[in-house]
Amino acid sequence: MRILKTTALSLALLFPATAFAEQAILYKNPQCGCCEGHAEHLRANGIDVKxxxxxxxxxxRQEQGVPMDLVxxxxxxxxxxxxxxxxxxxTVKRLLTERPAVKGISLLGMPIGSPGMEGPKTEPFIIYTFGGSGEPQVFAVE
Structure with missing residues (x-):
């Protein structure tokens, strides 16, 4: 039993938390071109995305309980x-590491300068939680 615990701990230290996550699935509108740029950013940072x-x-989105004001x-x-x-x-890796009691997180719209969106970043990006207890909360500011 001790060997199994030691092996599991060693693997956890060698590989990032996302290495154990299932493959991520990115659902996108067929006409949108920036989504693949975001998927490439995630892949370049160790997140397996289809x-x-x-x-x-x-x-x-409705099936997953995403509020319309956080799309x-x-x-x-x-x-x-x-x-x-x-x-x-x-921030995705932080979500997977901390595992808060929420359904998910959201960055509204398509802000210029965010991963997958070309151009200079002109303001902080605020990422909100949803599907937890109470109103959406700020999860991160990028």
Whole structure:
């Protein structure tokens, strides 16, 4: 038993937390081009992502309980969480490490300068939680 615990601890130290996560699925509108840029950012930072083009994005969001006022560009499903929009890989990894009691996190819209969106960043990006107890809260500021 002690050998198993030591091996598990060694593996946890050698590999990032996301190495044990299921493959992430990024649902995107077929006409949107920036979503693949975000997927590439996630892949470059160790998150395995499969992109799925769908015309049912609104329905998928409704099924996952994403509030309409927190809709981002696309929806990522990863390890039991929903990630809306162009959230950085660092913040996604923080979500997977901390595992807060929420359904997911969201970066509203398509802010210029966020991962996958070209251009200079002109303001801080505020990432909100949703699906927890109470109103959405600030999870991160990038």
């Amino acid at each position: 992109s799925v083009a769908t015309h049912d994005l609104a329905l998928k 981002g560009c696309h929806m990522l499903m990863i390890d039991g969480y929903v990630v809306e929009g162009h959230v950085s890989a660092a």
